[in-house]
Amino acid sequence: MGDGEITLIDIRESVFAENDGQAAIVRDRLADHGVFMLNVLASPGAGKTTLIIETIRRLPDVRIAVIEGDITSQIDAERIAAQGVPAAQVNTGGLCHLDASMVLAALRSLDLGALDVVIVENIGNLVCTADFDIGAAVTVVLLSVPEGDDKPAKYPLIFETSDACLVTKADYLAAGRFDLARATRDVLAINPGSAIIPVSSETGEGMEAWTSMLKQWMKVQ
Amino acid sequence: MGDGEITLIDIRESVFAENDGQAAIVRDRLADHGVFMLNVLASPGAGKTTLIIETIRRLPDVRIAVIEGDITSQIDAERIAAQGVPAAQVNTGGLCHLDASMVLAALRSLDLGALDVVIVENIGNLVCTADFDIGAAVTVVLLSVPEGDDKPAKYPLIFETSDACLVTKADYLAAGRFDLARATRDVLAINPGSAIIPVSSETGEGMEAWTSMLKQWMKVQ
Numbered sequence: 002m003g004d005g006e007i008t009l010i011d012i013r014e015s016v017f018a019e020n021d022g023q024a025a026i027v028r029d030r031l032a033d034h035g036v037f038m039l040n041v042l043a044s045p046g047a048g049k050t051t052l053i054i055e056t057i058r059r060l061p062d063v064r065i066a067v068i069e070g071d072i073t074s075q076i077d078a079e080r081i082a083a084q085g086v087p088a089a090q091v092n093t094g095g096l097c098h099l100d101a102s103m104v105l106a107a108l109r110s111l112d113l114g115a116l117d118v119v120i121v122e123n124i125g126n127l128v129c130t131a132d133f134d135i136g137a138a139v140t141v142v143l144l145s146v147p148e149g150d151d152k153p154a155k156y157p158l159i160f161e162t163s164d165a166c167l168v169t170k171a172d173y174l175a176a177g178r179f180d181l182a183r184a185t186r187d188v189l190a191i192n193p194g195s196a197i198i199p200v201s202s203e204t205g206e207g208m209e210a211w212t213s214m215l216k217q218w219m220k221v222q
Numbered sequence: 223m224g225d226g227e228i229t230l231i232d233i234r235e236s237v238f239a240e241n242d243g244q245a246a247i248v249r250d251r252l253a254d255h256g257v258f259m260l261n262v263l264a265s266p267g268a269g270k271t272t273l274i275i276e277t278i279r280r281l282p283d284v285r286i287a288v289i290e291g292d293i294t295s296q297i298d299a300e301r302i303a304a305q306g307v308p309a310a311q312v313n314t315g316g317l318c319h320l321d322a323s324m325v326l327a328a329l330r331s332l333d334l335g336a337l338d339v340v341i342v343e344n345i346g347n348l349v350c351t352a353d354f355d356i357g358a359a360v361t362v363v364l365l366s367v368p369e370g371d372d373k374p375a376k377y378p379l380i381f382e383t384s385d386a387c388l389v390t391k392a393d394y395l396a397a398g399r400f401d402l403a404r405a406t407r408d409v410l411a412i413n414p415g416s417a418i419i420p421v422s423s424e425t426g427e428g429m430e431a432w433t434s435m436l437k438q439w440m441k442v443q
Contacts, residue, residue, distance in 0.1 A: 044266045127266050127346065132316070147366065147369075148267025152266055155295050
């Protein structure tokens with residue numbers, strides 16, 4: 002028995018051209034106000050919202066706002082707003098990723114002149130989100146330990162297009178089911194320039210390294 | 223500050239009509255051979271492949287084949303083939319879900335006359351996979367404990383359209399970070415007919431209940 006055949010339908014070229022134009026407008030608006038934008042990608046449940054909240058707590062002098070992307074619900078935006086920072090919720094109603102036009106609409110609800118950083122929490126998805134430039138200066142992908150060390154090999158594009166990989170829920174490494182060396186090797190094979198930082202919002206491990214890198218990016222943007 | 227605006231683009235109606243026609247052909251082919259097909263959905267890393275392997279091990283008298291959907295790689299098909307059962311790998315090359323035409327192509331590589339059950343492991347994704355009828359008799363969605371108990375509220379469609387929800391990696395419930403009562407309540411609010419079974423491939427918890435339900439479905443199809 003051979004492998005199954007592969008059927009591909011390409012509807013993507015024109016969608017991408019339109020999106021890239023909108024992403025350029027997003028970049029112009031952010032540059033006008035000197036605002037740094039970070040795009041946070043991951044599977045559902047990898048700990049995106051919790052990481053963003055811990056980042057906000059550790060950077061009290063940085064003026065941060067958050068754009069929350071979700072299919073539906075405001076659960077994450079409410080968690081962010083409870084931290085006392087502005088949050089804009091984008092509900093895609095079914096689409097599996099944010100695009101630049103959605104981010105542009107969300108930016109209109111934020112006072113960019115009063116901000117240093119906009120963090121975008123994208124839809125929980127390792128596939129579609131990797132394809133769309135939303136105009137961010139930097140993209141990070143989270144890989145949670147309970148998801149398994151084979152994800153970089155199985156979803157290579159998102160690890161290739163992200164500037165860094167945060168290995169979240171690192172407190173679960175003690176269970177011995179996740180081979181950090183394998184995950185690191187696979188990420189670097191796809192993307193030799195990627196930073197890889199194990200972090201845990203439970204124990205605080207790696208959070209200093211993560212926020213230092215973020216501050217470095219903000220300086221050089 | 224209000225919520226961000228919502229921008230939606232609907233390219234989906236014609237895609238769905240085409241897919242539904244292909245799903246009907248899949249159903250006809252399976253019915254001709256008396257084969258039961260199960261569609262397994264989940265986030266990346268929720269334990270789909272491991273659950274399928276444990277199911278195969280616990281049903282030695284059932285003739286099972288597996289269709290593995292992945293963006294790229296044959297990692298999962300190799301794990302399945304190591305169990306001595308036929309495996310067909312569909313690589314979508316970037317698409318975030320299987321559709322009925324891909325399943326139809328994969329079925330051509332299987333000897334349906336020698337099978338009782340085809341298990342389809344869909345792409346790891348809680349969004350796109352919920353939208354496409356692939357011709358399966360039954361669909362189950364896996365929700366792993368480390369992902370968090372808020373996923374039914376955040377990705378309702380997939381819990382609404384699935385016949386059952388398996389709460390995987392139930393051995394992590396002891397960590398106390400996942401409220402099973404909340405997840406159960408949210409799934410039943412979306413889909414009152416859904417079965418909900420906590421399972422653990424590590425400890426074997428719930429596997430008897432799961433395989434019993436599967437055998438019941440096979441009888442009544």
